[in-house]
Amino acid sequence: MNRKQFDKIASVIGLILAAVLISAGALLSWGGSFANNEVKSQLSQQKIEFPAADAGSLKALPAADREAMLKYAGMKMTTGDQANVFANHYIAVHMNGIAAGKTYEEVSSEFQTASAQLKATPDDKALQGKVGMLGGQRTALFMGDTLRGLLGFSYAFGTLGKIAIIASYVSYAGGLLFLLLAFLGFAHLRRAATDSEI
DSSP states (O other), rough: OHHHHHHHHHHHHHHHHHHHHHHHHHHHHHHHHHHHHHHHHHHHHHHHHHHOOOOOHHHHHHHHHHHHHHTTTTOOSHHHHHHHHHHHIIHHHHHHHTTOOOOOOHHHHHHHHHEEEEETTTTTTHHHHHHHHHHHHHHHHHHHHHHHHHHHHHHHHHHHHHHHHHHHHHHHHHHHHHHHHHHHHHHHHSSOTOOOOO
């Protein structure tokens, strides 16, 4: 193969790769922006606000959780990172205090057992109180788990949006590099001797 043919093939491949990478960058930018905008939109609609730095609910948290929350004190939740902090350093801590750290499933199982016992002895006041308490705990844990799960999805989508934006930058850089190499290849093509072999 002579040098001109090789330069032409390499330069055309470089142009194709540049087009593919720049197109991928555009799609990744769009996807990342879409994910980040949706997370912001959905979280803004919920109107969740972080407690102020001097709020009692924030001061009552364990030191590590309070420190994580202080970064966003008094702010409205609009990002996936904020959702992650709120879910894991605020809601989770309060949920652990509801039933001495028991999960929804554990409390629900106790509730169902106590409810079945209450059917057999409907006049048992202590059992009525236990069923009422377990029912309240079960509801609170269910709502807490649901909210934590939804905030976790916001965090996941926000993180995917960030990754897509970073990947778009890498893709754009690769596309520009191949575009430059293709132009250099075409420039070399004009200077290469027709009969030189590689």
